[in-house]
Amino acid sequence: MSEPQRAGTSPVPGAPDGGSDAPPVPPMVTVRGVRRTYGAGRAAVHALRDVSLDVAPGELVALVGRSGSGKTTLLNIVGGLDRPDAGSVTVGGTEVTSLDEAGQVALRRDLVAFVFQTFGLVPVLSAAENVGVPLRLRRLAPADRERRVGLLLDLVGLGDHADQRPGELSGGQQQRVAIARALAASPRLLIADEPTGQLDSETGLAVMALIRAVVEAEGMTAIVSTHDPVMIALADRAVHLVDGQLTDG
């Protein structure tokens, strides 16, 4: 086991180091000894090597690393989009790695929400319709769904762009729609994979501030991969991933 793994075992931010009477708050996300390799033999690519990490509830963690360092792989495994070759991941008390496909679908539907670097919007749907997708998965009544979509679009400042399709929005606007969609089903964990990767710095900062704000407002946990120092500064803490291993940074 390499040394950097210890960085991932850091205590939950804000919690006393010890001596408190309050029972310890279980982490929202627990990653233990996760390994993921693509390919085999000499062509094998070790995307993650024995990664362990805890993320406390309400914490916004910046996952920092260069392209190819394994950030997306780790986020996908945490979000149930991918499976590790070894190790375990627990999200909100749910052992993700042992879930079958239906369980993973339920996890993404009820517990976890994603914000992708490429925004991940369905191009033929309007902004409001994109935001409404998670609500439809929960079969919310149309009136409630419309109300919630309106609130979220207002929250991200796109109330006037509800009927526009992604192709008619700027990159920042699209990402804000993606954030609104991620928030729609009130997830407990927000996973954002380089949400500002395709945005200019000013827009990226605004998006990151938005994420910061909604995480605080909604009381959710967030893991955001980025390599932008400004974005890192907005996080509660940063964990560094280098060649598939967590380091102290």
Add this chain to the structure above:
Amino acid sequence: MAEPPPGHRRDAGRAARGGRAGGRPALVLRRASTQVPLLAAVLAVVVAGTTLLGTCVLLLTTAQDRALEQAIARAGPAEVDVTVGLRLAVPDAGDGAPDASDPPAVDAAQVVADATALVEDAFAPAPSSTSVWLASALQYLPATAADTLRLGYLLDAPGLEAAATLAAGRWPAPTATAADREVAVLTSTARALDLAPGDRVVLSPDPQHASEQADGASSPGSTEVGVVVVGTFTRAHDQDGAQGAWERDPLDGEGVDTSTGLIPAYGPFVVAPGTLPATEVPVGRVSLVVRPDLSDADADELVAMGPPSGSLRTDLTRTLGDAVSSTAVASPYPRTLADARTQQGITSSGVLVVALLGAALAATALGLAARLVAVRRAAEATLLVARGARRGQLVRQAAAESALLAALAAAAGVPLSLVTFRAVTALPWLAGAGLAGPASVTAPLVVAVASAALLLAALLVAPSVRPVDAGAHRRPRRGLVARSGTDVVLAAVAVAAYVQLRAHRVATGAEPDPVLVAAPLLVLLAGAVLVLRVLPWVSRLAEGHARASRGLVLPLAAWEVSRRPHSTAGAFLLILATAAATFGVSFTSTWWDSQADQAEAEVGTELVVDVTGAPVLAQGAAVAVATGGDVSPVTRRAIALGSRVGGGTEESTTQLLAVDTRRADALMRGRLPEGSWADVSAGLAPTTGGAGPLVPAAPTLDVTVTGAADDGTPLETVPGLLVEDAWGSRTLVVAATPVPLDGQPHTVPVPVGAVDGDPEVRVVGVELPLTLLAPQDVPWQSDITARVTATVDVPGAHLDAADALGTAGGWSEGRSPSDFGAVRNARATQAGSDDGVAVTATASVSLTTLLYADAAIVVTALPAAEELPVVVTEPVARELGLGTGAPLSLTVGGTTVEATVVGVAPYLPSVPRGPAVLADHDALSRALVARADLTSMTDTWWVAGLEDPAAAVAAAGDLGPTVTRADVTAELRDGPLRGALRAALWLLVVAAVGLALAGTAVHTATALDARAVEVARLQGLGVSRRSVVASFLAEHSAVTLVVVAAGTGVGAFTGWAVGPLLAVSATGRPPVPAAAFGWPWASQSVLVLGLVLGCAAVVVPVALRTVRRATVAHLRMDAS
């Protein structure tokens, strides 16, 4: 820049590594290797399109040539044989005494040889056989006691036995000496000249001489010729051209010509074949019948041979010079060929419609494929442009690839066309028409396939010229406006084509008719385009409903349907293919049913039998026994309507059809716009039944005639009985010998001609023609009238109940309007006894009038109506301005009948075109009998209610020529010149379905492949795979169902609007009755269900594969 999907990016990367952008074969090949499935699909569509076109070319060329060859080979003698009549420059007897101005002697053998060579050359290289009839110049027969001149002639007619039936004696044989020449004569000639086998006759060019030699002795050294009658014969029935054969006889086989103003002529005196030239009598007339054997001639030869009558006549006149004084030529072959080529043209029009629709479908499929290929390569193109490639280089690259595809498609298309053609012509109806067999590679085939492959492949270049914006989700307004303008123009052109088609009454000649070809294609295209514009509204409507749903699956499907760009291309293909296929099935049904309708209208009933060679009264029973059907005598002949005589052709001359209208629904065939033939003919039949003595059927009836004039004037009569058989056919049977009206009973045999054992016949009329035995004793200066009474005892006859009770109406007079009033106030009574029934007729007879006019006492037991009720066809009503209640004069034969129009029909059975009049057979007969016209009105026999039509036809074939509705239907449907159309239509259906499924497969695979990123994103949002698949299937099911329904609607509309107008008759004219829209529900259901299930079979695995392949890797990609 947007990041392309993985497949696109991989292709682009590989392409970019190929080196400098543009035009390198290595790059083209390397890129092709990465897109094998897509390019294979594109190639398959091009090959399918070229194969369809190639097969259509073979149907238009090879099959049509074979069809023409088969049609001509099957043509009867009357449609091919050339008949030449030559009158040699030899004076007939009666033309005056020979003098120096008479032409020199004519070498008849040379004339025959020259004429034969000329006609046969016209059909070279086909071999021909020639039949030559030689008739001598007219000669004088021995004069009668009254010194009346009479003419006769010899006839040398090889093969006459086939056109005649020996009645007595034997056929003549060659004799060693001129004095004993043997001849046979027609029974009518024998009767007129009182000849019998063994009698001797002398023919001479000198009237005086002939008179002198009446004793039969010919003087040595004279040019007269003595002949010995060795046999008598009658004309054979009208089979195998027998009727046509007698047209070559100078007297048309009548045996006697006593036309007013001419010297009576009798003949022919038929000599042994080949012996006429050896007689002293010069040949006066030559009749050649040249029968070419066209069974081995190919289509080009058939088209080139057979000059029209006019030019052949000119050639003969020029070649034969002064040897002939007149030339007549009948050459039906050019007309036969023209008719066949017209049918070829019509069939070609249909095949060309299929070819064009197939080409349009293939082009649509290729356009779709080209667009999909372009979308697939958009990233590559962007990369290449970024690396400095110019648009021209990309176009050249695409062109090189297209050329390669075209070459492959052409190479495959030619042999596949040959294989498909062979398979198509092996279909039963085409094989039955003689069209089966392999085809060879022809220049038109190669050119068509290569051109089609090039043109179709060229469509693949178009997107390179005008790049596709794969990320565009909403169309630019300018493009929408341009498309709308194109739609409007296409719709306008389609409407114009439809209007033109409606106004188009006759297809043009031997070439495909442009109106017939263009109209369906334009209407289908316009319909598909317009429906395509409506579909978005439908999808938006569905989207509106889906939006209110709680779930995601259906709304997502609705959103995808209504908003996904480029889905219209796939929809257009499916609409057009469905429309083409359903139109093909519908038009096949329309055409198919129309042929049956036309056959019904043309034949008029199930089976028509023209019984010949048998007495009329034996015919009904014979037909009934042979066929086992419902038999009815029918009158079918040309008549004059008032002063309207007509133009000589069947369609310009008014045709009279008289049938037993009491059985109209059973007998008469032919679809009517509304109602039945019973409705049309209601009121035509007499309300009163028949009357008259019933007699057991027998060949001969011995009747006893007792009569006299009250003033003792010696008269004689040849008694005739108007006899009606059990089927309503009436005929006048006349005693063989005259009977004197001298107050004494005279028994005379009457050849009834019925067969023992047949049902009883009824005597419904008596005719007693009167002849003065001593006309010199009747003063012509004053009108001497006598009361003539005659009783005809019919032994074995009995009266039926109505007659016996005296309720049948009694006997009445048949008054001839043409006897100059010779017979007036005829009356008759009947009296039954154990021995039979006696009919006593009495009338006032002007003996003076009898001096110069033929007259007869005619009485009938048939009650006659005042006027004959008739139904006229619309052409008659239109031309003469007739309506219900209008009076009308029909001249039937020489008798004029007053009629009243009781209805107007669009056409009549067996008279589909032209003016025609329908009457009841019984009523017509009564009307004529009332005018003393006892001519048999039985021209033909109609048979219905056949249990086994084939057996009935086979049995009736022995009685005479037959025409069956089934045979005519089969010929119209599956004849050599017709079958290719149906084959092409089925080919269209198969091709449309195939291209629709192929297009759907390519479109779906590409479209869903491009949505892999979207699938991954949806899964990332928590949408299960099952939901994604369900959404896909809902989306495609909805699209397929709506589009197939829309295509079916377009096909149905086109079939309804255009189909009946395309189903022209074999002669290119609108069919009679008008074609009715056919929509075979079972076939259409199978077709539509097959399309839907086929599309599902294509979409389901593609959707499953797409969802399965969507991975997390796609989450980092740009959806565009």
